[in-house]
Amino acid sequence: MTAALDRLKTCLLFSHVSPKLTKCSSATCTLTTSVMWMPFGLVAGVAGATPRYIFMARQAAKPELGTKAFVEGLKKAYAWDITGRAGAWPDAGGRLIAHEFDYKKPGQVVYEKNGVRIISFPAIHKLDGSVSYRLDWKGLSFVFGGDSVPNKWFIKYAKGADVVVHECIYTPEQMNNFYGWNNMRTATYVAAYIHTPPSAFGKIMSEVKPRMAVAYHAILLPELLQDSTEQIRSTYDGPLTIASDLFVWNVNKDNITVREAVVGDRVYPPPAGPEWGRAKRTGAAKVSEEIMKGWWEGYKPPPLPKQ
Numbered sequence: 001m002t003a004a005l006d007r008l009k010t011c012l013l014f015s016h017v018s019p020k021l022t023k024c025s026s027a028t029c030t031l032t033t034s035v036m037w038m039p040f041g042l043v044a045g046v047a048g049a050t051p052r053y054i055f056m057a058r059q060a061a062k063p064e065l066g067t068k069a070f071v072e073g074l075k076k077a078y079a080w081d082i083t084g085r086a087g088a089w090p091d092a093g094g095r096l097i098a099h100e101f102d103y104k105k106p107g108q109v110v111y112e113k114n115g116v117r118i119i120s121f122p123a124i125h126k127l128d129g130s131v132s133y134r135l136d137w138k139g140l141s142f143v144f145g146g147d148s149v150p151n152k153w154f155i156k157y158a159k160g161a162d163v164v165v166h167e168c169i170y171t172p173e174q175m176n177n178f179y180g181w182n183n184m185r186t187a188t189y190v191a192a193y194i195h196t197p198p199s200a201f202g203k204i205m206s207e208v209k210p211r212m213a214v215a216y217h218a219i220l221l222p223e224l225l226q227d228s229t230e231q232i233r234s235t236y237d238g239p240l241t242i243a244s245d246l247f248v249w250n251v252n253k254d255n256i257t258v259r260e261a262v263v264g265d266r267v268y269p270p271p272a273g274p275e276w277g278r279a280k281r282t283g284a285a286k287v288s289e290e291i292m293k294g295w296w297e298g299y300k301p302p303p304l305p306k307q
């Protein structure tokens with residue numbers, strides 16, 4: 001169970017797009033892509049009993065652009081809500097703690113616990129700070145590329161991995177037409193100088209030779225998808241998934257099965273458990289006397305139990 005939780009944490013924290021672990025056994029690791037911005041995954045934990053640690057917070061060229069600054073900004077944005085939980089919810093639940101690592105170091109270990117080992121390496125995007133990750137666990141490996149133009153570190157560290165995810169954006173022409181930009185300079189810069197167009201994605205995968213290549217970051221319009229697929233196939237003929245939200249890959253030593261998850265329309269949090277009930281609570285959020293005067297005398301709440 002602890003190992004499963006560790007893997008859940010590590011998977012939640014990949015780059016700015018987070019694959020979400022839905023099921024794990026010793027022989028099979030199932031990942032779903034849920035294009036979920038990291039903050040929402042973390043803020044959802046505000047009511048928890050323990051602090052949320054961000055193990056893989058990357059630095060940037062300037063401190064104010066790094067994940068630590070991002071987390072501090074997030075706490076400011078949620079200040080009213082976090083302050084309003086004092087006394088009722090556990091103190092630790094609202095704490096987010098970021099441990100930054102140097103984005104420039106290729107191949108450094110940024111997480112190692114219970115057999116899960118994660119290394120990071122730089123990616124080349126619009127500013128310094130974009131990174132990619134490789135996760136190794138029980139002889140299986142998973143690589144997740146941050147937004148990047150094709151780079152030498154990805155070729156080196158992704159080589160031979162089981163599941164290799166890399167972005168695959170439009171061609172400059174597709175981008176210019178789809179958004180109606182009428183500006184081929186911007187379209188070419190965005191598609192081919194800070195991202196990876198489809199034929200280049202195929203070239204990378206032909207070098208890396210994964211058991212499953214996964215492309216993301218494309219608008220999946222049928223007419224664009226057909227064109228992009230043909231361009232990927234002009235440079236790569238191996239196993240390929242063009243990912244959509246909620247795709248699932250079941251991976252073991254023999255097979256990789258690609259499926260699409262069906263999820264409930266209503267998703268509720270799991271029960272909090274006894275640890276949550278016992279966790280330390282200090283302070284007491286209060287409404288001012290002036291505002292309390294508005295309490296309608298026709299309403300009488302049940303007596304408040306003692307702590």
Ligand SMILES: [Zn+2]
Pocket residue numbers: 147195217
């Ligand atoms: Zn992007």
